[in-house]
Protein backbone atom coordinates (compact mmCIF):
# COMPACT_ATOMS: atom_id res chain seq x y z
CA UNK A 1 0.00 0.00 0.00
CA UNK A 2 1.40 3.40 -0.91
CA UNK A 3 0.77 6.21 1.51
CA UNK A 4 2.32 9.56 2.13
CA UNK A 5 3.22 9.81 5.77
CA UNK A 6 3.50 13.10 7.59
CA UNK A 7 2.26 12.40 11.09
CA UNK A 8 1.75 15.03 13.73
CA UNK A 9 -0.03 14.78 17.06
CA UNK A 10 -3.66 15.76 17.38
CA UNK A 11 -6.38 15.78 19.94
CA UNK A 12 -8.64 17.91 17.84
CA UNK A 13 -12.31 17.18 17.39
CA UNK A 14 -13.50 17.28 13.88
CA UNK A 15 -16.57 18.16 11.96
CA UNK A 16 -16.46 17.42 8.31
CA UNK A 17 -18.05 19.26 5.47
CA UNK A 18 -16.58 17.59 2.48
CA UNK A 19 -16.83 16.44 -1.09
CA UNK A 20 -16.76 12.79 -2.15
CA UNK A 21 -16.36 11.28 -5.59
CA UNK A 22 -16.21 7.62 -6.63
CA UNK A 23 -15.88 5.79 -9.93
CA UNK A 24 -16.31 2.20 -11.03
CA UNK A 25 -14.65 2.14 -14.40
CA UNK A 26 -13.78 -0.32 -17.13
CA UNK A 27 -10.30 1.08 -17.69
CA UNK A 28 -7.34 1.78 -15.48
CA UNK A 29 -7.53 5.57 -15.52
CA UNK A 30 -9.83 6.02 -12.62
CA UNK A 31 -7.50 8.37 -10.73
CA UNK A 32 -7.64 10.92 -13.51
CA UNK A 33 -11.45 11.02 -13.41
CA UNK A 34 -11.38 11.35 -9.65
CA UNK A 35 -8.84 14.15 -9.87
CA UNK A 36 -11.21 16.11 -12.13
CA UNK A 37 -14.24 15.23 -10.01
CA UNK A 38 -12.50 16.51 -6.91
CA UNK A 39 -11.57 19.73 -8.70
CA UNK A 40 -15.28 20.30 -9.30
CA UNK A 41 -15.96 19.66 -5.61
CA UNK A 42 -13.18 21.90 -4.37
CA UNK A 43 -15.70 24.36 -2.90
CA UNK A 44 -16.78 21.62 -0.45
CA UNK A 45 -13.37 21.38 1.15
CA UNK A 46 -10.07 23.09 0.74
CA UNK A 47 -7.97 21.68 3.53
CA UNK A 48 -6.93 18.34 2.13
CA UNK A 49 -7.52 16.05 -0.81
CA UNK A 50 -7.02 12.36 -1.37
CA UNK A 51 -7.61 9.52 -3.77
CA UNK A 52 -7.73 5.76 -3.15
CA UNK A 53 -7.76 3.31 -6.08
CA UNK A 54 -7.99 -0.43 -6.35
CA UNK A 55 -6.32 -2.45 -9.06
CA UNK A 56 -8.36 -5.49 -8.11
CA UNK A 57 -5.78 -6.75 -5.63
CA UNK A 58 -4.50 -3.91 -3.53
CA UNK A 59 -5.61 -0.39 -2.64
CA UNK A 60 -3.31 2.57 -3.13
CA UNK A 61 -3.94 5.80 -1.25
CA UNK A 62 -2.44 9.21 -1.82
CA UNK A 63 -3.55 12.20 0.21
CA UNK A 64 -2.15 15.41 1.57
CA UNK A 65 -3.04 18.83 2.89
CA UNK A 66 -3.95 21.49 0.35
CA UNK A 67 -6.13 22.10 -2.67
CA UNK A 68 -6.65 19.29 -5.17
CA UNK A 69 -4.31 20.99 -7.62
CA UNK A 70 -1.64 21.36 -4.93
CA UNK A 71 -1.88 17.79 -3.71
CA UNK A 72 -1.89 16.02 -7.06
CA UNK A 73 0.59 16.12 -9.90
CA UNK A 74 1.25 13.98 -12.95
CA UNK A 75 3.95 12.22 -10.92
CA UNK A 76 1.83 11.17 -7.99
CA UNK A 77 -1.27 10.38 -10.07
CA UNK A 78 0.69 8.08 -12.38
CA UNK A 79 1.14 5.21 -9.88
CA UNK A 80 -2.55 5.34 -8.90
CA UNK A 81 -3.49 2.71 -11.45
CA UNK A 82 -6.80 0.99 -10.96
CA UNK A 83 -10.34 0.78 -12.23
CA UNK A 84 -12.25 1.53 -9.02
CA UNK A 85 -11.55 4.50 -6.82
CA UNK A 86 -12.81 7.10 -4.41
CA UNK A 87 -11.71 10.64 -3.65
CA UNK A 88 -12.28 13.20 -0.95
CA UNK A 89 -11.84 16.91 -0.34
CA UNK A 90 -11.92 17.89 3.28
CA UNK A 91 -13.17 20.93 5.09
CA UNK A 92 -13.35 21.53 8.78
CA UNK A 93 -13.27 24.63 10.89
CA UNK A 94 -12.87 23.17 14.35
CA UNK A 95 -10.39 20.39 13.73
CA UNK A 96 -6.80 21.13 13.02
CA UNK A 97 -5.60 20.86 9.52
CA UNK A 98 -3.28 17.89 9.77
CA UNK A 99 -2.38 15.06 7.45
CA UNK A 100 -3.71 12.35 9.69
CA UNK A 101 -7.24 13.74 9.42
CA UNK A 102 -7.26 13.79 5.64
CA UNK A 103 -9.24 11.17 3.73
CA UNK A 104 -9.74 8.59 2.34
CA UNK A 105 -8.69 6.67 5.42
CA UNK A 106 -7.94 2.98 5.11
CA UNK A 107 -8.26 -0.06 7.38
CA UNK A 108 -8.28 -3.83 7.17
CA UNK A 109 -11.29 -6.08 7.20
CA UNK A 110 -9.93 -9.58 7.85
CA UNK A 111 -7.04 -9.66 5.36
CA UNK A 112 -8.49 -7.16 2.92
CA UNK A 113 -7.86 -3.42 2.81
CA UNK A 114 -10.72 -0.97 2.39
CA UNK A 115 -10.77 2.80 2.09
CA UNK A 116 -13.49 5.18 3.18
CA UNK A 117 -14.47 8.76 2.34
CA UNK A 118 -17.13 10.52 4.37
CA UNK A 119 -19.14 13.70 4.07
CA UNK A 120 -21.16 14.44 7.17
CA UNK A 121 -20.98 14.29 10.91
CA UNK A 122 -22.06 11.50 13.24
CA UNK A 123 -23.89 12.38 16.42
CA UNK A 124 -23.01 9.23 18.40
CA UNK A 125 -19.24 9.20 17.78
CA UNK A 126 -18.28 9.41 21.45
CA UNK A 127 -20.56 6.60 22.51
CA UNK A 128 -19.32 4.32 19.71
CA UNK A 129 -15.69 5.21 20.29
CA UNK A 130 -15.97 4.35 23.98
CA UNK A 131 -17.61 1.02 23.16
CA UNK A 132 -14.92 0.25 20.61
CA UNK A 133 -12.14 1.19 23.03
CA UNK A 134 -13.60 -1.16 25.61
CA UNK A 135 -13.24 -3.88 22.99
CA UNK A 136 -9.58 -2.98 22.66
CA UNK A 137 -9.81 -0.93 19.46
CA UNK A 138 -7.23 1.87 19.25
CA UNK A 139 -7.81 5.15 17.47
CA UNK A 140 -5.31 7.43 15.77
CA UNK A 141 -7.64 10.40 15.41
CA UNK A 142 -10.85 11.68 16.94
CA UNK A 143 -12.68 11.72 13.61
CA UNK A 144 -16.05 10.08 13.24
CA UNK A 145 -14.88 8.57 9.95
CA UNK A 146 -12.32 6.52 11.83
CA UNK A 147 -15.09 5.27 14.09
CA UNK A 148 -17.05 4.02 11.07
CA UNK A 149 -13.91 2.37 9.69
CA UNK A 150 -13.20 0.72 13.04
CA UNK A 151 -16.73 -0.68 13.24
CA UNK A 152 -16.23 -2.32 9.86
CA UNK A 153 -12.75 -3.51 10.78
CA UNK A 154 -13.83 -5.14 14.03
CA UNK A 155 -17.01 -6.71 12.66
CA UNK A 156 -17.26 -10.44 12.97
CA UNK A 157 -19.39 -10.80 9.86
CA UNK A 158 -18.12 -13.08 7.11
CA UNK A 159 -17.79 -10.54 4.33
CA UNK A 160 -17.20 -6.87 3.94
CA UNK A 161 -20.66 -6.08 2.61
CA UNK A 162 -22.27 -7.47 5.75
CA UNK A 163 -19.69 -5.76 7.94
CA UNK A 164 -20.49 -2.43 6.30
CA UNK A 165 -24.21 -2.97 6.76
CA UNK A 166 -23.68 -3.85 10.40
CA UNK A 167 -21.62 -0.69 10.95
CA UNK A 168 -24.22 1.48 9.22
CA UNK A 169 -26.85 0.08 11.53
CA UNK A 170 -24.93 1.48 14.49
CA UNK A 171 -24.11 5.01 13.36
CA UNK A 172 -26.35 8.05 13.77
CA UNK A 173 -26.25 11.51 12.29
CA UNK A 174 -25.29 12.58 8.80
CA UNK A 175 -23.23 10.61 6.35
CA UNK A 176 -22.81 10.39 2.62
CA UNK A 177 -20.23 7.64 2.45
CA UNK A 178 -18.08 6.01 -0.18
CA UNK A 179 -16.28 2.78 0.65
CA UNK A 180 -13.80 1.08 -1.64
CA UNK A 181 -12.87 -2.57 -1.33
CA UNK A 182 -10.53 -4.31 -3.73
CA UNK A 183 -13.39 -5.19 -6.08
CA UNK A 184 -16.42 -3.14 -5.01
CA UNK A 185 -17.59 0.41 -4.62
CA UNK A 186 -20.20 1.10 -1.93
CA UNK A 187 -22.20 4.34 -1.70
CA UNK A 188 -24.39 4.99 1.33
CA UNK A 189 -26.59 7.92 2.27
CA UNK A 190 -28.00 8.33 5.76
CA UNK A 191 -31.77 7.88 6.17
CA UNK A 192 -32.30 11.61 6.64
CA UNK A 193 -30.42 12.48 3.46
CA UNK A 194 -28.68 15.39 5.17
CA UNK A 195 -25.86 15.63 2.64
CA UNK A 196 -26.31 15.27 -1.09
CA UNK A 197 -25.11 12.22 -3.04
CA UNK A 198 -25.80 11.56 -6.69
CA UNK A 199 -25.37 8.72 -9.12
CA UNK A 200 -24.09 9.25 -12.65
CA UNK A 201 -23.19 7.25 -15.70
CA UNK A 202 -20.40 7.76 -18.20
CA UNK A 203 -20.73 5.37 -21.10
CA UNK A 204 -21.67 2.53 -18.80
CA UNK A 205 -19.27 3.48 -16.04
CA UNK A 206 -20.79 4.30 -12.68
CA UNK A 207 -19.99 7.52 -10.87
CA UNK A 208 -21.05 8.66 -7.40
CA UNK A 209 -20.52 12.27 -6.39
CA UNK A 210 -21.52 14.79 -3.77
CA UNK A 211 -22.94 17.07 -6.44
CA UNK A 212 -23.96 16.95 -10.07
CA UNK A 213 -21.37 19.59 -11.05
CA UNK A 214 -18.75 16.87 -10.57
CA UNK A 215 -20.53 14.66 -13.10
CA UNK A 216 -20.53 17.43 -15.69
CA UNK A 217 -16.77 17.83 -15.58
CA UNK A 218 -16.17 14.29 -16.82
CA UNK A 219 -19.16 14.30 -19.20
CA UNK A 220 -21.14 11.85 -17.08
CA UNK A 221 -24.94 11.85 -17.19
CA UNK A 222 -26.91 12.44 -14.02
CA UNK A 223 -29.01 9.34 -13.32
CA UNK A 224 -30.58 10.05 -9.93
CA UNK A 225 -29.89 10.98 -6.35
CA UNK A 226 -28.84 8.22 -4.00
CA UNK A 227 -31.93 7.87 -1.83
CA UNK A 228 -31.82 8.55 1.89
CA UNK A 229 -31.30 5.21 3.63
CA UNK A 230 -30.02 3.55 0.44
CA UNK A 231 -26.87 1.53 -0.09
CA UNK A 232 -25.57 1.12 -3.64
CA UNK A 233 -23.08 -1.64 -4.36
CA UNK A 234 -21.19 -1.65 -7.64
CA UNK A 235 -19.04 -4.56 -8.74
CA UNK A 236 -18.26 -6.62 -11.84
CA UNK A 237 -21.89 -7.74 -12.01
CA UNK A 238 -23.17 -4.17 -12.19
CA UNK A 239 -25.06 -2.02 -9.74
CA UNK A 240 -27.30 -3.23 -6.92
CA UNK A 241 -29.32 -1.12 -4.59
CA UNK A 242 -30.96 -1.81 -1.25
CA UNK A 243 -32.96 0.32 1.11
CA UNK A 244 -31.03 -0.45 4.24
CA UNK A 245 -32.45 1.81 6.84
CA UNK A 246 -36.01 2.92 7.54
CA UNK A 247 -36.62 6.51 6.52
CA UNK A 248 -38.90 8.23 8.98
CA UNK A 249 -38.05 11.81 8.17
CA UNK A 250 -36.02 13.01 5.20
CA UNK A 251 -34.26 16.19 6.23
CA UNK A 252 -31.92 17.44 3.56
CA UNK A 253 -29.74 20.31 4.79
CA UNK A 254 -31.33 23.52 3.56
CA UNK A 255 -27.97 25.29 3.88
CA UNK A 256 -26.74 23.22 0.93
CA UNK A 257 -29.31 25.10 -1.14
CA UNK A 258 -28.57 28.47 0.43
CA UNK A 259 -24.81 28.42 0.37
CA UNK A 260 -22.81 25.22 0.16
CA UNK A 261 -23.62 23.47 -3.06
CA UNK A 262 -22.35 24.93 -6.29
CA UNK A 263 -24.93 27.00 -8.19
CA UNK A 264 -24.51 24.84 -11.30
CA UNK A 265 -25.46 21.68 -9.38
CA UNK A 266 -28.95 20.20 -9.27
CA UNK A 267 -30.89 18.94 -6.25
CA UNK A 268 -34.45 17.60 -6.48
CA UNK A 269 -34.01 18.07 -10.24
CA UNK A 270 -33.78 21.79 -9.66
CA UNK A 271 -30.85 23.97 -10.48
CA UNK A 272 -29.31 25.57 -7.37
CA UNK A 273 -28.74 28.88 -9.16
CA UNK A 274 -32.45 29.02 -10.01
CA UNK A 275 -33.42 28.23 -6.42
CA UNK A 276 -31.14 31.00 -5.12
CA UNK A 277 -32.52 33.37 -7.76
CA UNK A 278 -36.00 32.64 -6.42
CA UNK A 279 -34.76 33.25 -2.87
CA UNK A 280 -33.72 36.69 -4.09
CA UNK A 281 -37.12 37.28 -5.67
CA UNK A 282 -38.84 36.25 -2.47
CA UNK A 283 -36.53 38.58 -0.55
CA UNK A 284 -37.50 41.48 -2.81
CA UNK A 285 -41.17 40.70 -2.25
CA UNK A 286 -40.83 40.24 1.50
CA UNK A 287 -38.28 42.97 2.23
CA UNK A 288 -38.65 45.76 -0.34
CA UNK A 289 -36.73 49.04 -0.20
CA UNK A 290 -36.21 52.07 -2.41
CA UNK A 291 -32.72 52.07 -3.85
CA UNK A 292 -30.67 52.78 -6.99
CA UNK A 293 -28.80 49.55 -7.42
CA UNK A 294 -28.67 45.94 -6.18
CA UNK A 295 -25.21 44.49 -5.66
CA UNK A 296 -24.11 41.14 -4.32
CA UNK A 297 -21.41 39.98 -1.97
CA UNK A 298 -19.74 37.74 -4.55
CA UNK A 299 -19.84 34.94 -5.36
CA UNK A 300 -22.22 33.26 -2.97
CA UNK A 301 -24.64 36.21 -2.78
CA UNK A 302 -24.83 36.73 -6.55
CA UNK A 303 -27.74 34.47 -7.64
CA UNK A 304 -29.99 35.90 -4.90
CA UNK A 305 -28.90 39.47 -5.73
CA UNK A 306 -29.83 38.96 -9.40
CA UNK A 307 -33.14 37.52 -8.18
CA UNK A 308 -33.71 40.52 -5.90
CA UNK A 309 -33.10 42.82 -8.84
CA UNK A 310 -35.54 40.86 -11.00
CA UNK A 311 -38.16 40.94 -8.24
CA UNK A 312 -37.72 44.60 -7.31
CA UNK A 313 -36.94 46.01 -10.77
CA UNK A 314 -33.96 47.80 -9.22
CA UNK A 315 -31.00 47.44 -11.61
CA UNK A 316 -28.33 44.89 -10.72
CA UNK A 317 -24.71 46.02 -10.82
CA UNK A 318 -21.28 44.75 -9.93
CA UNK A 319 -20.19 46.71 -6.87
CA UNK A 320 -17.56 44.41 -5.42
CA UNK A 321 -14.82 42.63 -7.29
CA UNK A 322 -13.65 39.36 -5.94
CA UNK A 323 -10.11 38.13 -6.02
CA UNK A 324 -10.78 34.60 -7.22
CA UNK A 325 -7.49 33.23 -6.03
CA UNK A 326 -8.25 33.56 -2.33
CA UNK A 327 -10.04 30.69 -0.59
CA UNK A 328 -13.26 30.99 1.37
CA UNK A 329 -12.41 33.40 4.15
CA UNK A 330 -14.52 31.44 6.59
CA UNK A 331 -12.18 28.54 6.22
CA UNK A 332 -9.19 30.53 7.46
CA UNK A 333 -8.76 29.38 11.03
CA UNK A 334 -8.34 32.36 13.33
CA UNK A 335 -10.43 35.47 13.75
CA UNK A 336 -7.44 37.70 12.98
CA UNK A 337 -6.68 36.00 9.67
CA UNK A 338 -10.38 35.89 8.78
CA UNK A 339 -10.56 39.65 9.14
CA UNK A 340 -7.67 40.24 6.76
CA UNK A 341 -9.22 37.59 4.52
CA UNK A 342 -12.25 39.70 3.66
CA UNK A 343 -10.05 42.57 2.45
CA UNK A 344 -7.91 40.21 0.47
CA UNK A 345 -10.98 38.87 -1.22
CA UNK A 346 -13.17 41.85 -2.05
CA UNK A 347 -12.55 45.32 -3.41
CA UNK A 348 -15.26 47.89 -4.25
CA UNK A 349 -15.83 49.42 -7.70
CA UNK A 350 -15.80 53.01 -6.51
CA UNK A 351 -17.13 54.72 -9.63
CA UNK A 352 -20.12 52.39 -9.76
CA UNK A 353 -21.23 52.73 -6.17
CA UNK A 354 -20.36 56.37 -5.42
CA UNK A 355 -23.45 58.35 -4.38
CA UNK A 356 -25.79 55.35 -4.78
CA UNK A 357 -28.41 53.91 -2.48
CA UNK A 358 -27.41 50.25 -2.49
CA UNK A 359 -29.23 47.03 -1.73
CA UNK A 360 -26.45 44.63 -0.73
CA UNK A 361 -27.47 40.97 -0.94
CA UNK A 362 -25.63 38.12 0.75
CA UNK A 363 -26.66 34.52 1.33
CA UNK A 364 -26.10 34.41 5.10
CA UNK A 365 -24.53 36.08 8.09
CA UNK A 366 -22.63 33.84 10.47
CA UNK A 367 -20.28 35.85 12.66
CA UNK A 368 -20.87 39.05 10.76
CA UNK A 369 -17.24 39.67 9.85
CA UNK A 370 -17.88 39.66 6.12
CA UNK A 371 -20.89 41.96 6.26
CA UNK A 372 -19.23 44.39 8.65
CA UNK A 373 -16.14 44.74 6.45
CA UNK A 374 -18.13 44.94 3.26
CA UNK A 375 -20.32 47.71 4.63
CA UNK A 376 -17.31 49.72 5.75
CA UNK A 377 -15.69 49.29 2.35
CA UNK A 378 -18.81 50.42 0.54
CA UNK A 379 -19.27 53.53 2.68
CA UNK A 380 -15.61 54.44 2.27
CA UNK A 381 -16.11 54.04 -1.46
CA UNK A 382 -18.94 56.59 -1.39
CA UNK A 383 -22.19 54.62 -1.02
CA UNK A 384 -25.01 56.92 0.07
CA UNK A 385 -27.20 54.30 1.74
CA UNK A 386 -26.76 50.59 2.39
CA UNK A 387 -29.71 48.23 2.75
CA UNK A 388 -28.53 44.77 3.66
CA UNK A 389 -30.71 41.88 2.50
CA UNK A 390 -29.92 38.30 3.48
CA UNK A 391 -31.38 35.43 1.46
CA UNK A 392 -31.75 33.17 4.51
CA UNK A 393 -33.13 33.56 8.05
CA UNK A 394 -30.82 34.51 10.96
CA UNK A 395 -28.43 31.68 11.87
CA UNK A 396 -28.89 30.86 15.53
CA UNK A 397 -28.22 27.19 16.22
CA UNK A 398 -25.05 25.19 15.59
CA UNK A 399 -25.08 22.44 13.00
CA UNK A 400 -24.25 18.93 14.23
CA UNK A 401 -24.70 17.30 10.86
CA UNK A 402 -21.64 18.45 8.99
CA UNK A 403 -21.66 22.20 8.49
CA UNK A 404 -19.33 23.69 10.98
CA UNK A 405 -20.54 27.23 10.87
CA UNK A 406 -19.99 28.45 14.44
CA UNK A 407 -20.62 27.74 18.07
CA UNK A 408 -23.85 29.18 19.41
CA UNK A 409 -22.05 32.11 20.96
CA UNK A 410 -20.37 33.03 17.69
CA UNK A 411 -23.52 33.65 15.72
CA UNK A 412 -24.01 37.36 15.29
CA UNK A 413 -27.77 36.95 15.62
CA UNK A 414 -27.48 35.09 18.93
CA UNK A 415 -29.13 37.18 21.67
CA UNK A 416 -29.32 40.23 19.45
CA UNK A 417 -32.37 41.92 18.06
CA UNK A 418 -32.58 42.81 14.40
CA UNK A 419 -32.03 46.42 15.38
CA UNK A 420 -28.90 45.49 17.40
CA UNK A 421 -27.49 43.72 14.37
CA UNK A 422 -28.39 46.59 12.05
CA UNK A 423 -26.54 48.97 14.32
CA UNK A 424 -23.58 46.66 14.64
CA UNK A 425 -23.29 46.31 10.88
CA UNK A 426 -23.84 50.02 10.54
CA UNK A 427 -26.41 49.81 7.75
CA UNK A 428 -29.50 51.89 6.97
CA UNK A 429 -31.70 48.82 6.99
CA UNK A 430 -31.34 45.07 7.46
CA UNK A 431 -33.76 42.28 6.59
CA UNK A 432 -33.55 38.49 6.44
CA UNK A 433 -35.63 36.07 4.38
CA UNK A 434 -38.20 34.18 6.48
CA UNK A 435 -38.32 30.37 6.61
CA UNK A 436 -41.70 30.36 4.84
CA UNK A 437 -40.39 32.45 1.95
CA UNK A 438 -37.30 30.28 1.78
CA UNK A 439 -39.53 27.22 1.42
CA UNK A 440 -41.59 28.96 -1.26
CA UNK A 441 -38.40 29.69 -3.20
CA UNK A 442 -37.29 26.07 -3.01
CA UNK A 443 -40.70 24.86 -4.13
CA UNK A 444 -40.61 21.58 -2.19
CA UNK A 445 -42.52 20.58 0.95
CA UNK A 446 -41.07 22.13 4.08
CA UNK A 447 -40.86 18.81 5.94
CA UNK A 448 -38.24 17.49 3.50
CA UNK A 449 -35.57 19.77 4.96
CA UNK A 450 -33.51 20.34 8.05
CA UNK A 451 -33.81 23.95 9.24
CA UNK A 452 -32.11 23.29 12.58
CA UNK A 453 -29.55 26.09 12.16
CA UNK A 454 -32.45 28.54 11.92
CA UNK A 455 -35.09 27.08 14.22
CA UNK A 456 -33.24 24.63 16.50
CA UNK A 457 -35.45 21.70 15.42
CA UNK A 458 -32.87 18.90 15.18
CA UNK A 459 -34.14 15.85 13.26
CA UNK A 460 -31.60 13.54 14.96
CA UNK A 461 -31.37 14.14 18.72
CA UNK A 462 -28.14 15.75 19.84
CA UNK A 463 -26.45 14.16 22.87
CA UNK A 464 -25.75 16.55 25.69
CA UNK A 465 -21.97 16.25 25.43
CA UNK A 466 -22.11 17.46 21.82
CA UNK A 467 -24.38 20.35 22.71
CA UNK A 468 -22.02 21.47 25.44
CA UNK A 469 -19.10 21.17 23.05
CA UNK A 470 -20.68 23.52 20.61
CA UNK A 471 -21.55 25.98 23.30
CA UNK A 472 -18.36 26.14 25.25
CA UNK A 473 -15.87 25.04 22.64
CA UNK A 474 -12.60 26.74 23.39
CA UNK A 475 -12.56 29.76 21.21
CA UNK A 476 -10.12 32.64 21.54
CA UNK A 477 -12.53 34.81 19.58
CA UNK A 478 -14.85 35.01 22.56
CA UNK A 479 -12.70 37.72 24.02
CA UNK A 480 -13.33 39.75 20.91
CA UNK A 481 -17.02 39.10 21.04
CA UNK A 482 -18.74 41.75 18.97
CA UNK A 483 -19.84 44.87 20.73
CA UNK A 484 -22.95 46.53 19.41
CA UNK A 485 -21.69 49.85 18.11
CA UNK A 486 -23.52 53.08 17.50
CA UNK A 487 -24.55 53.93 13.99
CA UNK A 488 -21.48 56.01 13.08
CA UNK A 489 -20.83 55.90 9.36
Ligand code: AMP
Pocket residue numbers: 259297300301328330331362363364365366367368369370371403404405
Ligand atom coordinates in the same frame (compact mmCIF):
# COMPACT_ATOMS: atom_id res chain seq x y z
P1 AMP B 1 -19.36 35.75 8.48
O1 AMP B 1 -18.33 36.73 8.12
O2 AMP B 1 -18.90 34.84 9.59
O3 AMP B 1 -20.70 36.33 8.76
O4 AMP B 1 -19.49 34.78 7.22
C1 AMP B 1 -20.57 34.92 6.40
C2 AMP B 1 -20.26 34.46 5.01
O5 AMP B 1 -19.56 33.22 4.99
C3 AMP B 1 -21.57 34.25 4.31
O6 AMP B 1 -21.79 35.36 3.52
C4 AMP B 1 -21.38 33.00 3.50
O7 AMP B 1 -21.10 33.36 2.17
C5 AMP B 1 -20.20 32.32 4.11
N1 AMP B 1 -20.60 31.17 4.95
C6 AMP B 1 -21.73 30.96 5.58
N2 AMP B 1 -21.69 29.80 6.27
C7 AMP B 1 -20.50 29.26 6.04
C8 AMP B 1 -19.86 28.06 6.45
N3 AMP B 1 -20.45 27.20 7.25
N4 AMP B 1 -18.62 27.82 5.99
C9 AMP B 1 -18.02 28.68 5.17
N5 AMP B 1 -18.56 29.83 4.77
C10 AMP B 1 -19.79 30.12 5.18
